[in-house]
Amino acid sequence: MKTRKPHAALFVALPLLVAAWWGGVEWADNPPATATVTMTNMLKFAPDTLYIEPGTEVTWENTSLLAHTVTADPELASVEGSVMLPDGAAPFDSGTMDPEETFTHVFNEPGTWRYFCIPHEGAKMVGTVIVE
Numbered sequence: 001m002k003t004r005k006p007h008a009a010l011f012v013a014l015p016l017l018v019a020a021w022w023g024g025v026e027w028a029d030n031p032p033a034t035a036t037v038t039m040t041n042m043l044k045f046a047p048d049t050l051y052i053e054p055g056t057e058v059t060w061e062n063t064s065l066l067a068h069t070v071t072a073d074p075e076l077a078s079v080e081g082s083v084m085l086p087d088g089a090a091p092f093d094s095g096t097m098d099p100e101e102t103f104t105h106v107f108n109e110p111g112t113w114r115y116f117c118i119p120h121e122g123a124k125m126v127g128t129v130i131v132e
């Protein structure tokens with residue numbers, strides 16, 4: 001009786017296929033959490049309050065015709081209450097975002113984050129992210 005040796009390529013291809021399948025399953029079970037906030041011509045963050053789970057990647061999109069910032073750094077604020085950070089959380093600042101620019105931040109620490117837009121702080125362009 002004649003037996004055939006499995007082709008060597010199978011030993012390479014099969015584990016790769018299994019890895020790809022397994023990776024796909026993991027991805028389906030655990031899609032990365034994302035959320036989007038837009039920055040408007042009305043000097044608002046929309047939504048102005050965002051509820052997310054820890055580890056969510058939030059992207060701000062400047063959909064307006066104006067420059068804005070996403071600033072969660074008390075040292076850059078001139079109005080009391082513009083910024084709030086959970087205990088031990090690091091401040092962050094997008095820098096100037098021209099129209100159509102985006103900025104992304106991943107929120108890991110649970111708690112309430114309040115941030116503002118530097119050019120429009122006086123117009124109360126503030127937003128809140130609640131991580132729970």
Ligand SMILES: [Cu+2]
Nearest residue numbers: 068117120125
């Ligand atoms: Cu602004």
